[in-house]
Amino acid sequence: MSSASTPYRLADAAVLIGVLQTPQGPQPLFTEIDGHSTVVAYTDVEQARADLPATHRMFSIGVAELLRELPPYAGLTVDPRSPTPVHVPAEFKQGVIDAARPFPAGADVRIGDPADEPAELLAALVEAAPQLPVLRRLWRTWYQVADARPRLLVVYDIEGRTGADAAAADVIVDTASRVDYPHPLLVLALDDVPVEHREWLLAQTPPFYPRG
Numbered sequence: 244m245s246s247a248s249t250p251y252r253l254a255d256a257a258v259l260i261g262v263l264q265t266p267q268g269p270q271p272l273f274t275e276i277d278g279h280s281t282v283v284a285y286t287d288v289e290q291a292r293a294d295l296p297a298t299h300r301m302f303s304i305g306v307a308e309l310l311r312e313l314p315p316y317a318g319l320t321v322d323p324r325s326p327t328p329v330h331v332p333a334e335f336k337q338g339v340i341d342a343a344r345p346f347p348a349g350a351d352v353r354i355g356d357p358a359d360e361p362a363e364l365l366a367a368l369v370e371a372a373p374q375l376p377v378l379r380r381l382w383r384t385w386y387q388v389a390d391a392r393p394r395l396l397v398v399y400d401i402e403g404r405t406g407a408d409a410a411a412a413d414v415i416v417d418t419a420s421r422v423d424y425p426h427p428l429l430v431l432a433l434d435d436v437p438v439e440h441r442e443w444l445l446a447q448t449p450p451f452y453p454r455g
Contacts, residue, residue, distance in 0.1 A: 248329055251350060251389035254307045254343035258284035258321055259291040261299030271309075272299055273317065279332065281318040284309070290324060307343030310336045342388075345429060346437050350389050354396065354440055356448075357385040357426075361395055364422045368397070369452050371418040375411055377402045381452035382444055386429060395426050398444060400433040408432055 248256070260282060261272035271282045272295065284306075285291035291301055310319060310331065318336065321329035331339055346352055365383060372378050379400045386396035397419075399411045415430045436444065 249390055250339045250342035251347070251391040253321075253329065253331070254339045255388075255391040256286075256306045257303055258286060258306055258309065259288065260284045260302055260304060260309065261291070261295035262302045263296075263299050269302075271313075272296070274320070274323075276318075276320060276330065279318060280316055281320045281330070282309070282313060283323055284319060284321045286322055290322070294324070305343075307340050310340050342391075345388075345431060345435070346440070347388060352389075352440065353387045354384045354443065357383065357395055358393070359424075359426060361422075361424050361426075364395075364419055364424045365451050367418050367422050368415060371414055372452050372454075374414055375401070375407070377407045378411055378452075379454050380433075380450040381415075382448050382450050384444060384448055392427060394429045395424070396429045396431065398431055398433050398436060400450075 262269045263272070264270075273280055274283050275281065283294070285294070288301075295301060306319070306321075313319070313333075313336065316333055318333045319329075319331040321331075341347055342350070361383065368381060372381065379402060381400075382398040384396050384398070385393055387393040397415055399415060401407050401411050411432070412430050416428070419428050419430075433441065
């Protein structure tokens with residue numbers, strides 16, 4: 244991968260692509276670099292508009308999500324007109340995809356108190372929590388993987404029941420979407436937090452919602 248970005252920062256980014264609707268479904272705009280097929284993406288709206296054919300609709304998508312959707316032979320080029328375009332060859336895609344996991348293997352992951360306390364968001368989550376009788380506790384903490392953007396991590400603990408995990412995550416995400424909080428959000432079940440971070444969370448961060 245030729246880029247000033249690390250896999251963690253790149254995996255966390257969003258880009259603009261041109262999408263053409265075809266009988267086979269939506270197809271992104273491809274080009275060739277050194278004989279290899281690559282999807283073209285942009286971080287600048289005006290540059291994307293200038294380059295994209297009139298037949299293509301502009302679409303925003305996360306880099307890791309985009310890479311997962313590409314065929315095995317295709318790579319990705321971001322900002323091709325930049326003096327330092329980012330190029331992810333097909334053989335390096337999986338490394339960026341893996342870097343997008345909440346706790347990538349071998350990555351430096353830091354958690355702690357948020358730099359910007361999300362008081363309004365926490366209040367909204369406490370108000371919404373009774374919608375889920377299976378929800379036992381909620382925590383919040385600051386979370387950063389390597390040099391990717393810091394995020395607010397909301398961790399939930401539920402009583403075991405089929406489908407309850409997805410329902411809890413949906414309520415949290417839906418509630419958060421209606422609150423103006425300037426940082427990205429990650430929502431995880433307590434069991435999905437690695438043991439060492441889970442132990443820190445339980446020891447150092449009281450739940451902001453303990454069911455009474």
